[in-house]
Structure formats: structure tokens, C-alpha cells
Amino acid sequence: MQWLEINLKCLLIFLIGHIKPGIGNTYERDPNGYLTYCPCMGRFGNQADHFLGSLAFARALNRTLILPPWVEYRKGELRSHQVSFETYFDVEPLQKYHRVILMSEFMDQLAEEVWPVEKRVSFCYMERKSLQQEKNQDKQCHAKDGNPFGPFWDTYNIDFVASEFYGPLHFDVHHSAVASKWQAKYDVESWPVLAFTGAPASFPVQLENCELQKHLQWSSKYREGARDYIKNILPRGAFVGLHLRNGIDWVRACEHVKDSQHLFASPQCLGYRNERGSLYPELCMQTKESIVRQLKRVIKNVRQTQPKNEIKSVFVASDANHLIKELSSALNRMNITVHKLDKDDPYLDLAILGQSNHFIGNCVSSFSAFVKRERDSHGFPSSFWSFPKEKERQQQQTRLHEEL
Numbered sequence: 001m002q003w004l005e006i007n008l009k010c011l012l013i014f015l016i017g018h019i020k021p022g023i024g025n026t027y028e029r030d031p032n033g034y035l036t037y038c039p040c041m042g043r044f045g046n047q048a049d050h051f052l053g054s055l056a057f058a059r060a061l062n063r064t065l066i067l068p069p070w071v072e073y074r075k076g077e078l079r080s081h082q083v084s085f086e087t088y089f090d091v092e093p094l095q096k097y098h099r100v101i102l103m104s105e106f107m108d109q110l111a112e113e114v115w116p117v118e119k120r121v122s123f124c125y126m127e128r129k130s131l132q133q134e135k136n137q138d139k140q141c142h143a144k145d146g147n148p149f150g151p152f153w154d155t156y157n158i159d160f161v162a163s164e165f166y167g168p169l170h171f172d173v174h175h176s177a178v179a180s181k182w183q184a185k186y187d188v189e190s191w192p193v194l195a196f197t198g199a200p201a202s203f204p205v206q207l208e209n210c211e212l213q214k215h216l217q218w219s220s221k222y223r224e225g226a227r228d229y230i231k232n233i234l235p236r237g238a239f240v241g242l243h244l245r246n247g248i249d250w251v252r253a254c255e256h257v258k259d260s261q262h263l264f265a266s267p268q269c270l271g272y273r274n275e276r277g278s279l280y281p282e283l284c285m286q287t288k289e290s291i292v293r294q295l296k297r298v299i300k301n302v303r304q305t306q307p308k309n310e311i312k313s314v315f316v317a318s319d320a321n322h323l324i325k326e327l328s329s330a331l332n333r334m335n336i337t338v339h340k341l342d343k344d345d346p347y348l349d350l351a352i353l354g355q356s357n358h359f360i361g362n363c364v365s366s367f368s369a370f371v372k373r374e375r376d377s378h379g380f381p382s383s384f385w386s387f388p389k390e391k392e393r394q395q396q397q398t399r400l401h402e403e404l
């Protein structure tokens with residue numbers, strides 16, 4: 001019996017040893033090189049904005065994009081968690097737009113040949129200071145300094161031997177010939193992988209890159225999770241999806257409204273050049289009363305414009321207060337129930353919101369922006385809390401009546 005086990009083990013080891021190179025062969029080295037980055041800024045909404053820009057940048061440079069994992073922060077933990085890209089999104093639809101490879105697969109199968117340890121250089125615009133920096137130390141990117149920087153690269157045992165400051169080059173490949181400058185400065189031979197300390201992209205996402213969202217398709221786990229929730233938990237019929245951003249961090253962030261023309265994702269409703277108005281406090285933070293008012297108005301509107309889709313429920317995603325009680329009592333007379341996930345899962349929230357018959361989001365929030373872009377790619381309707389401004393809307397309505 002023992003003999004058999006030992007032999008089986010040997011056989012297994014033998015088999016694995018022989019299968020592995022086979023898998024390796026499925027990845028041919030890209031002669032045009034690779035590009036990757038740490039999604040080191042913000043939570044998922046920001047990382048998604050950065051992802052779209054980085055994808056466009058990789059394509060403009062014609063380098064394969066190494067798909068970084070998503071960086072997540074969990075309560076009470078000092079180190080970030082890295083979650084594989086494909087946990088949430090399918091890789092294949094991205095391939096239709098540009099060459100991509102999961103970071104885990106690149107590191108397992110190609111790094112040894114393409115990116116040997118002595119060629120691992122981190123890219124940053126200019127020197128990044130470190131807290132632990134000693135005097136007279138050489139200028140560096142300090143790509144692994146702090147959280148999530150260190151934990152991110154550690155996930156794949158990546159250390160850097162040098163730093164490269166790429167300034168004054170930038171990432172705006174849509175309005176300049178900067179892509180060819182990158183290619184001229186960083187040839188593939190000497191620079192097989194451009195590894196950026198932060199995303200090579202702007203925040204919020206550039207207007208030109210919003211449409212790339214259509215290549216970001218939920219993995220089957222989330223597609224099916226959303227479908228099952230809608231089918232099994234929500235009452236049969238249409239539903240409105242809401243995103244309520246109202247945690248304490250958001251209250252503080254909204255204080256910046258008064259000294260800016262834009263905040264976070266606000267160009268998505270105000271326009272990138274404020275062509276649809278300037279920033280105002282209610283766009284960032286709304287009162288319960290105005291939320292209830294607007295929701296009722298939207299429901300009436302959907303009943304008129306989509307009479308076949310009778311709204312039976314409301315689904316709420318929130319970082320703090322879902323307002324379940326308030327919304328339930330406000331909608332009770334309309335026979336509409338209000339729901340949220342039993343167990344927090346912002347990704348499932350996003351996938352469900354994407355499927356709602358109408359979506360109301362927070363214009364300033366990049367989490368809402370993700371849903372809005374996904375819905376735009378399907379032609380699904382969305383609106384924003386307190387947009388347009390209530391007074392302006394009334395004026396617009398009176399003007400309309402006058403014209404009639």
C-alpha cells in the first residue's frame with residue numbers, strides 16, 4: 001500500500017513536471033514589451049478609473065498590459081490585500097481591445113526570461129521621498145515604501161534594483177504624440193517592462209477612456225451572483241438601483257466642494273470643462289428629504305416612460321447608511337420594497353446596480369461612476385442625486401411650460 005502511494009506521488013510529480021512547461025508555452029514573449037503598475041491610490045472606484053487610463057496607455061505604447069491585482073483594505077489590517085484581477089472581471093473581453101496578461105501568470109511563466117531580477121526598475125515621475133530615508137541617499141522612487149506599495153509588489157516577490165524618473169513625459173496619449181516619445185526613450189531591449197509606482201493614468205478617468213469600460217465585463221461569479229439576487233431576492237418586476245455615499249470620510253471629502261471646480265468623479269455630470277455647471281454642496285452630499293423626493297419623482301417618471309416595467313423594488317448600495325427604514329416608509333404606499341445585501345459586498349453591489357431599470361448615483365463618487373459607465377455601454381438610463389440643481393430644474397420646467 002505504502003509502495004503504491006509513493007509510486008503515485010512520483011508519478012504525480014513526474015506528470016506535473018511535464019505539464020508545466022506545456023502551460024508555459026502558451027505565453028509567447030511579446031517582442032514589444034510589457035507595462036504594469038501598482039493601483040496604489042484609493043479604493044475600487046479610483047482603481048477602476050486608473051485601470052481604464054492604463055489600458056489606453058499600454059495600447060498607445062503597444063506594450064502588453066500586465067493586469068495588476070485589485071488592492072483592497074480590510075478593517076483593522078495594516079497590510080493591503082491583493083485580489084487577482086480575474087476574481088471580478090473576465091480577461092478575455094479585454095484581449096479584444098489590447099494584449100493583456102494576468103500578473104500572476106506573467107510572473108510564473110515569463111518573468112524569469114523577460115524580466116530577470118536585475119532588470120526590475122521602478123518608474124516614477126520624479127523622486128519620491130521616503131520617511132526612512134537616510135541623508136545623502138540617492139534619489140529613488142521608493143516603490144515599496146509603505147502600504148499598499150510594499151504589500152502590492154511583495155505579493156509577487158518583486159523587488160526593484162533601480163529607479164527611473166520619467167518626467168517630463170506624461171500619459172495623455174489622446175492629445176499629444178507622447179506615446180512615440182515613450183517608445184523612443186524606453187526601447188524594449190533595455191526596458192522590457194515599464195513598472196510604474198502608481199497608475200500611468202489620470203484621475204478621474206479621461207473622457208476619451210470612459211468607453212473602454214465596455215471591455216470590463218464581470219466574471220461569471222458576479223454576473224451570476226447579480227442575476228440570482230435579482231431573480232430570487234427582489235420581487236418580480238422592475239427595480240431602481242441607488243448608490244448612497246454618506247460615510248464620515250465622505251462628509252469630510254465634501255468639504256472640499258467649496259474650494260474646487262471639480263471633485264473626484266464630478267466631471268461625469270458637470271462636464272470636464274464644467275460645461276454643465278459648477279460644483280455645489282448638494283451634488284456631493286444630499287439630505288434624506290431630497291433623496292426621498294427625487295426617488296419618488298424618478299419612480300413616477302419610469303412608470304410613465306417605461307409602462308411595461310412596473311417598479312416593484314429599490315436596491316440600495318451604501319458605504320454607511322442605506323436609509324432602508326426611511327425609504328421603506330416613504331415608498332410603502334406605492335407598494336415598493338427596499339433592499340440591500342445581507343452581507344457587505346461592494347462588487348456584488350456594483351454588478352446589481354449595473355442591471356437596474358434605472359440608476360441614481362452620486363456624481364462626485366467614482367464608485368457611482370463605475371456603474372454609470374457600465375450602464376452607458378449598454379444604453380441603460382442613469383441619473384445623479386441633486387443634479388441638475390433643484391432650483392435650476394424648477395426654472396427649466398417653468399421655462400418649458402412657458403414655451404408650450
Ligand SMILES: *[C@@H]1O[C@H](CO)[C@@H](O)[C@H](O)[C@H]1NC(C)=O
Nearest residue numbers: 030031032033061062063099
Ligand atoms: C504591436 O505589437 C504587436 C505584438 O508585439 C505587433 O505584432 C504589432 O506589429 C505592433 N504594432 C505596431 C504598430 O508596431
Ligand SMILES: *[C@@H]1O[C@H](CO)[C@@H](O)[C@H](O)[C@H]1NC(C)=O
Nearest residue numbers: 235236237312334335336337
Ligand atoms: C403589492 O405587491 C405585491 C408583490 O408584488 C402584490 O402581491 C400585491 O398584490 C400588491 N398590492 C397592491 C395593493 O398593489
